[in-house]
Amino acid sequence: MAPSLLEIEDLHTYIGQHHILQGVSLRIRHDAVTVLLGRNGAGKTTTMRTVMGLLHPRRGVVRYDGHEIHRLPPYEIARLGIGYVPEGQGIFATLTVDENLRVAQLSEGAPARERLQHIFGLFPDLERFRRARAGTLSGGQKQMLAIARAFINPNRLLLIDEPSKGLAPIIVEHLVEALSAMKRHATVLLVEQNFAMAQALGDDFYLIDDGRTVHQGSMASLAADDALKKKYLGI
Amino acid sequence: MRERAPVLIAAGLFLLPLALIDPRTYLTLTVAGLAMGMLIFLVAAGLTLIFGLMDVLNFAHGALFSWGAYVGFSAAALLNQRLGWATSPSVVANTLLLLGAIAATVLITVGLGVLLERVIVRPVYGQHLFQILITLGATIVLEELIRIVWGPNDQVMPVPFTFQGSWDIADVVVLRFPVVAIILGIVIYVGMVLMLNRTRVGLIVRAGVENGEMVQVMGHNIYRYFTGVFAAGSALAGVGGLMWAIFSQSVRPTMGGEQLIFAFIVVIIGGLGSVTGSLVGALMVGLSYNYVAFLVPKAAIGVTMAIMVLILLFRPTGLYGAAR
Numbered sequence: 391m392a393p394s395l396l397e398i399e400d401l402h403t404y405i406g407q408h409h410i411l412q413g414v415s416l417r418i419r420h421d422a423v424t425v426l427l428g429r430n431g432a433g434k435t436t437t438m439r440t441v442m443g444l445l446h447p448r449r450g451v452v453r454y455d456g457h458e459i460h461r462l463p464p465y466e467i468a469r470l471g472i473g474y475v476p477e478g479q480g481i482f483a484t485l486t487v488d489e490n491l492r493v494a495q496l497s498e499g500a501p502a503r504e505r506l507q508h509i510f511g512l513f514p515d516l517e518r519f520r521r522a523r524a525g526t527l528s529g530g531q532k533q534m535l536a537i538a539r540a541f542i543n544p545n546r547l548l549l550i551d552e553p554s555k556g557l558a559p560i561i562v563e564h565l566v567e568a569l570s571a572m573k574r575h576a577t578v579l580l581v582e583q584n585f586a587m588a589q590a591l592g593d594d595f596y597l598i599d600d601g602r603t604v605h606q607g608s609m610a611s612l613a614a615d616d617a618l619k620k621k622y623l624g625i
Numbered sequence: 626m627r628e629r630a631p632v633l634i635a636a637g638l639f640l641l642p643l644a645l646i647d648p649r650t651y652l653t654l655t656v657a658g659l660a661m662g663m664l665i666f667l668v669a670a671g672l673t674l675i676f677g678l679m680d681v682l683n684f685a686h687g688a689l690f691s692w693g694a695y696v697g698f699s700a701a702a703l704l705n706q707r708l709g710w711a712t713s714p715s716v717v718a719n720t721l722l723l724l725g726a727i728a729a730t731v732l733i734t735v736g737l738g739v740l741l742e743r744v745i746v747r748p749v750y751g752q753h754l755f756q757i758l759i760t761l762g763a764t765i766v767l768e769e770l771i772r773i774v775w776g777p778n779d780q781v782m783p784v785p786f787t788f789q790g791s792w793d794i795a796d797v798v799v800l801r802f803p804v805v806a807i808i809l810g811i812v813i814y815v816g817m818v819l820m821l822n823r824t825r826v827g828l829i830v831r832a833g834v835e836n837g838e839m840v841q842v843m844g845h846n847i848y849r850y851f852t853g854v855f856a857a858g859s860a861l862a863g864v865g866g867l868m869w870a871i872f873s874q875s876v877r878p879t880m881g882g883e884q885l886i887f888a889f890i891v892v893i894i895g896g897l898g899s900v901t902g903s904l905v906g907a908l909m910v911g912l913s914y915n916y917v918a919f920l921v922p923k924a925a926i927g928v929t930m931a932i933m934v935l936i937l938l939f940r941p942t943g944l945y946g947a948a949r
Binding site for chain 1: 831845
């Protein structure tokens, strides 16, 4: 089996006294979209925050491109080429769209400018509202800005946490299109409750329940398995 | 309208007393109030950035103010003793003395700021109670150190000859040093705004004030920015202390604690993390304090509290505060 870009082995993470992750293991294949599924509170967001270094695991290993990263601070993890789109977007509302992108952009020069043009191609609204304060954007535009910020550096891995949350169906459709275009350039770990979106984008899936990995496989096999969907996702 | 409201309120406070005070006295009080406001601004600007970016309640800010005053006092005394730059009537020598004292103050308070941030503040990020306790502890230590180094008594601050006394402009008495303080305040404010709005470091600091976690996951070592902002805030407090020492022509070990209350009020009025808010708030406090101290001396401190309460009633996050 080809080496994975991201490997998580038996991860245990606590938030305060609470033992949130109790043994999460994942392997994220290069150039694939892996969808992390599970009920609310199962530990999907905590898994992403642990990978990003915002939470430190009590036990277990996170390996990125063959190197252990679970003891590194978030800013070093980010510089290894991991972009993060948190739940709720985390945009800087008082800064302009342009400034939001500039905070995220770690390099300058011609390749960086090209990348910015590429992003404006995917999300024309961002170019139109470059000088607007990010707080004045619509929910969909804010999500596009959050994704654009994670994609503005030549990151190899993108962690995207519930991008469709609270968005109108037509906006979600646009988001699926943009993410489909982006997945040609990066490996993606996606948390998504909207099963249609997960199915449209995902290659592999992992199911987390009560802080543990309980199932894994190809997205196609999950889509066909009604019993599994009903048991863990209630659909 | 929302953007302009703070300025309108400030202008109202500025013009209202004109109805009650004779115009010439009013102008004298206004200059004094603006100068006092600028000095408070220097202290509050550092405090607001430290609170806004780092979420740290820094009660040691007042001790840095005192240290700045004493270091500047020593530098000025030394320069005057060796070179006579304070007693000399030369404008150049007087200005050099002021700049030399400011340089010494900045050097020492930046060093103290870096030390404080690294040693006592860093272990208590995110824990407000511990921050209050340990920075109050640091205040006691720093004040006692002042007593050991400079002695426990008040000392007379040498005031450069050019900045003593007043100009008499069309029968209006304009004290000279306050004008210097106002100019310095404007220069520092403009410098800070340019730094925050035109540089990459400023951009990252502004982003960090809003969401420090996101700044980190974008690859920026926020702790380095914390140290830098804490050191810069310390230097601003120090320069504020030095200017206050010249203004009041004396230095005292406890002088910082008294100013810290004003600075906290200003930070709250202006909105946490906003430099412009601090300036507007500081000018409001400085001006109203002077007008009221002239009209009803006993109500002078109460009026600044009243302004704070009124503003918080209508704008719970302060004049320029972003809701967090």
